[in-house]
Amino acid sequence: MPKDTVAAADLGRDLPRRLMAERGVAPEEAPPGAWAVALGSVLRERIGPVWVDARRGARGAKHVSYLSMEFLVGRLMGDALRNLGLFDEAEEALAVHGVRLADVLAEEPDPALGNGGLGRLAACFLESLASLGVPAFGYGLRYEHGLFAQSLEGGRQVERADHWLHADMLSVRRPARDVTVGFAGHVANGAWHPSEFVDARAHDVPVPGWGGEWCATLRLWQPAAHEPFDLQQFNAGDHVGAQEGEARARALARVLYPEDGHEAGQALRLKQEYLLCAASVADVLRRHEAAGGTSADLPDRAAIQMNDTHPALAAPELVRLLADERGVEMGEAIRIARACLGYTNHTLLPEALEAWPEGLMWHLLPRHMQIICEIDARHYAETPQRPGSVIDHGVVRMGDLAFVMSHRVNGVSALHTDLMKRTVFEGLHRAHPGRIVNQTNGVTPRRWLRGCNPGLAALYDEALGPGWVMEPERLRELEPMLDDAGWLDRFMEVKRANQARLAGACGTPTGFMHDVHVKRIHEYKRQHLNLLETIALWQDLRDGGEHAPRLKIFAGKAAPGYALAKEIIRAINDVAAVVNADPATRDRLRVAFLPDYDVSLAELLIPAADLSEQISTAGKEASGTGNMKFALNGAPTVGTLDGANVEIREHVGAENFFLFGLTAEEAMKRRALPDHAARAIVVSHRLERALDALQRGAFSPGEPARHASLAADIRRSDHFLVASDFDDYWRAQREVDAAFADPARWARMAVANALRSGWFSSDRTIRGYMDEVWNVAPVPGLGSR
Ligand code: GL2
Numbered sequence: 001m002p003k004d005t006v007a008a009a010d011l012g013r014d015l016p017r018r019l020m021a022e023r024g025v026a027p028e029e030a031p032p033g034a035w036a037v038a039l040g041s042v043l044r045e046r047i048g049p050v051w052v053d054a055r056r057g058a059r060g061a062k063h064v065s066y067l068s069m070e071f072l073v074g075r076l077m078g079d080a081l082r083n084l085g086l087f088d089e090a091e092e093a094l095a096v097h098g099v100r101l102a103d104v105l106a107e108e109p110d111p112a113l114g115n116g117g118l119g120r121l122a123a124c125f126l127e128s129l130a131s132l133g134v135p136a137f138g139y140g141l142r143y144e145h146g147l148f149a150q151s152l153e154g155g156r157q158v159e160r161a162d163h164w165l166h167a168d169m170l171s172v173r174r175p176a177r178d179v180t181v182g183f184a185g186h187v188a189n190g191a192w193h194p195s196e197f198v199d200a201r202a203h204d205v206p207v208p209g210w211g212g213e214w215c216a217t218l219r220l221w222q223p224a225a226h227e228p229f230d231l232q233q234f235n236a237g238d239h240v241g242a243q244e245g246e247a248r249a250r251a252l253a254r255v256l257y258p259e260d261g262h263e264a265g266q267a268l269r270l271k272q273e274y275l276l277c278a279a280s281v282a283d284v285l286r287r288h289e290a291a292g293g294t295s296a297d298l299p300d301r302a303a304i305q306m307n308d309t310h311p312a313l314a315a316p317e318l319v320r321l322l323a324d325e326r327g328v329e330m331g332e333a334i335r336i337a338r339a340c341l342g343y344t345n346h347t348l349l350p351e352a353l354e355a356w357p358e359g360l361m362w363h364l365l366p367r368h369m370q371i372i373c374e375i376d377a378r379h380y381a382e383t384p385q386r387p388g389s390v391i392d393h394g395v396v397r398m399g400d401l402a403f404v405m406s407h408r409v410n411g412v413s414a415l416h417t418d419l420m421k422r423t424v425f426e427g428l429h430r431a432h433p434g435r436i437v438n439q440t441n442g443v444t445p446r447r448w449l450r451g452c453n454p455g456l457a458a459l460y461d462e463a464l465g466p467g468w469v470m471e472p473e474r475l476r477e478l479e480p481m482l483d484d485a486g487w488l489d490r491f492m493e494v495k496r497a498n499q500a501r502l503a504g505a506c507g508t509p510t511g512f513m514h515d516v517h518v519k520r521i522h523e524y525k526r527q528h529l530n531l532l533e534t535i536a537l538w539q540d541l542r543d544g545g546e547h548a549p550r551l552k553i554f555a556g557k558a559a560p561g562y563a564l565a566k567e568i569i570r571a572i573n574d575v576a577a578v579v580n581a582d583p584a585t586r587d588r589l590r591v592a593f594l595p596d597y598d599v600s601l602a603e604l605l606i607p608a609a610d611l612s613e614q615i616s617t618a619g620k621e622a623s624g625t626g627n628m629k630f631a632l633n634g635a636p637t638v639g640t641l642d643g644a645n646v647e648i649r650e651h652v653g654a655e656n657f658f659l660f661g662l663t664a665e666e667a668m669k670r671r672a673l674p675d676h677a678a679r680a681i682v683v684s685h686r687l688e689r690a691l692d693a694l695q696r697g698a699f700s701p702g703e704p705a706r707h708a709s710l711a712a713d714i715r716r717s718d719h720f721l722v723a724s725d726f727d728d729y730w731r732a733q734r735e736v737d738a739a740f741a742d743p744a745r746w747a748r749m750a751v752a753n754a755l756r757s758g759w760f761s762s763d764r765t766i767r768g769y770m771d772e773v774w775n776v777a778p779v780p781g782l783g784s785r
Contacts, residue, residue, distance in 0.1 A: 011093040014042050027097045036107035040169030047206045051215040058135030062776045068307035070119025071140045074599030075108045084212040109164035110600045112146030116520045117625045124444040124762040130209030130216035133778035139280035141253045142220035150557050150596045155573030177202035179279040192367035197226035200279035221279045223252040277313040299339035303774035306343045309354045309398035315405035316368040342773045343402035343409045355395035387427035408773040410439045413623035413644040441623040442762035445472045448629045452603035455494035472758030488747040502608040512551035517613035521558040521565040524620035529722045535690040541585045548740040549588045555597035567710045574699040607633045614639035617720045619664030634754035656752045660732035661725040677718035687726045
């Protein structure tokens with residue numbers, strides 16, 4: 001529980017004062033937005049002492065530095081209030097003025113500083129590190145617009161720039177931590193002379209841990225012009241050109257993953273990545289040296305984790321700083337860097353494994369390229385197995401670079417780690433057999449259970465006391481409740497209340513099974529498989545079939561340049577329009593596509609879900625983390641043996657998981673059959689009929705050919721095996737119907753999922769990294785948690 005100092009905070013007194021100081025308004029006239037600013041200010045003040053204490057307490061201890069292009073943090077104030085134990089007090093303090101805390105918290109923008117699981121994982125990790133009392137910094141970029149805001153126009157995705165910085169409530173500016181970063185230029189006598197410079201300005205976001213005893217830091221770099229304004233140019237009449245430096249620098253962190261289908265886009269992305277790495281590695285070294293550390297003892301004090309390949313330039317940058325700027329011999333510099341660095345691989349999809357053109361690298365980072373060549377040559381000479389080269393066919397393979405420069409490389413689920421060893425990193429794994437380890441992902445139970453599902457948290461508190469939130473595996477102690485009909489009823493009442501809450505926010509109908517498929521829109525995640533099943537279900541209902549009433553909910557963003565994913569969104573919306581208007585079926589089937597999926601919407605949707613759709617083609621989803629959140633909130637999965645689904649099924653029990661589909665092994669074999677889709681369609685009348693309806697324009701009457709290419713893609717290439725898995729998916733969904741029709745059976749399944757998913761806490765994952773990758777311990781006094 002929180003320290004006395006924090007618990008004793010008098011929010012009732014401070015909030016109105018802050019309101020006047022920050023916004024100049026009195027409580028009776030203040031809109032929720034002004035209260036949010038006041039709350040942010042009070043929170044910064046409350047967190048301050050914990051943050052400072054944590055920094056002091058960590059001096060000399062080994063730190064984790066987690067480098068990531070994405071931190072999908074979600075709204076921060078609710079989490080901070082809860083972790084500091086101030087939530088109820090804030091509610092009461094605002095109620096005095098007739099204001100609801102929920103309305104105030106909703107004023108905080110939900111920053112889209114990530115695009116999906118990888119970024120949300122980074123946010124869960126920081127919260128777990130803080131809750132476990134580990135000295136930790138997250139390093140990322142402070143994108144001005146993040147990903148994008150999605151709206152729907154005529155069923156089509158429209159992207160708009162997202163604005164969130166105007167209400168960044170918790171961060172503080174740390175000018176003393178700013179770093180100047182160079183680009184391009186030339187190398188003379190082994191020293192780099194960049195020709196361009198950008199300043200990386202430090203903005204720190206506090207991440208308080210559960211109980212308010214420890215605080216991690218998310219340091220986000222915001223680029224700014226080194227020379228922002230050319231007065232001579234301005235006075236010469238070029239008023240806009242005089243500010244060009246500022247616009248150029250800002251462009252670096254305008255958006256996450258700028259379109260890189262052209263050269264300028266590629267250069268921008270590479271610069272973003274280097275900006276993150278250079279500023280962060282310089283900061284790690286600065287902290288180390290300020291605490292009296294030397295180059296040689298860096299690995300004893302610094303664990304640097306590269307979250308995917310995007311921060312892989314941290315490796316040559318660290319080598320450069322050690323060798324060129326501190327005079328460490330090159331071989332030794334590489335050894336030291338490797339002892340500090342770890343690399344997490346998050347995908348086997350070939351398009352996601354970055355490869356930068358050599359020419360671009362030589363131009364922007366000439367010294368780093370020399371160092372990469374050196375690393376490559378030494379690695380080649382040292383490994384008789386000859387696993388291949390980091391520089392290959394004119395590109396620098398960032399996955400290989402990260403692997404070669406890390407002492408540990410990890411996958412994110414058991415299956416994914418196994419596939420890593422057998423596919424992308426087969427050669428490197430043979431050369432370095434102990435290097436790859438598995439760390440199955442996890443999610444923080446503070447946000448993803450206690451925060452988003454207060455009704456369920458209250459049930460657990462009543463039965464176990466509040467300590468379960470740091471030890472969610474203790475939820476298993478409640479297994480006897482599986483035979484307690486009264487308790488099962490209460491559990492399901494919470495679910496219904498969560499569905500009513502969702503209905504209030506999004507207008508979704510109640511009284512239907514909430515069948516939820518939310519995540520990025522991607523062919524491998526197979527929203528189109530779900531859509532075809534929806535069409536087939538509708539057709540069957542019209543033929544007189546009997547099925548449990550379902551609400552199929554979809555949400556997710558498609559990458560702006562990914563045409564087929566956008567077609568899938570449009571098809572879902574077109575099907576929804578027709579199906580929802582059909583009087584013959586509308587009491588038994590509805591379809592909803594909820595726009596602008598983000599962390600806040602996930603927090604509403606997941607606790608309301610009855611069924612979790614995790615239907616990726618086996619072998620394609622590295623882990624998934626949404627799958628864990630649904631299970632933890634009592635939604636059984638309909639899913640394939642992919643990613644962490646495999647482990648979820650082991651934990652919750654095969655009888656509480658609706659399994660279907662080809663295994664990863666079978667999928668690879670199936671794909672090798674040239675006519676696999678046609679073979680599947682010819683034996684499935686149901687699939688043929690659903691595809692035919694889509695293709696003929698049954699859902700796009702004004703434009704019959706609108707979905708023809710989507711249907712044709714499944715008929716012809718179907719790389720993701722939608723056709724091959726369709727019949728088995730249909731079968732599994734009918735098993736879902738049967739189970740759902742028996743409320744007592746369904747409640748047992750839901751509760752079994754919830755009670756047995758505690759293992760998927762990110763605290764467990766972080767402990768795994770601490771032991772097997774980072775070799776770090778919590779600071780004394782906090783390690784017993
Ligand atoms: C991802 C994987 O696709 C996903 O399966 C995994 O759960 C997360 C976190 O490990 O990483 N890889 C990736 O590039 N993104 C992911 O979400 N965007």
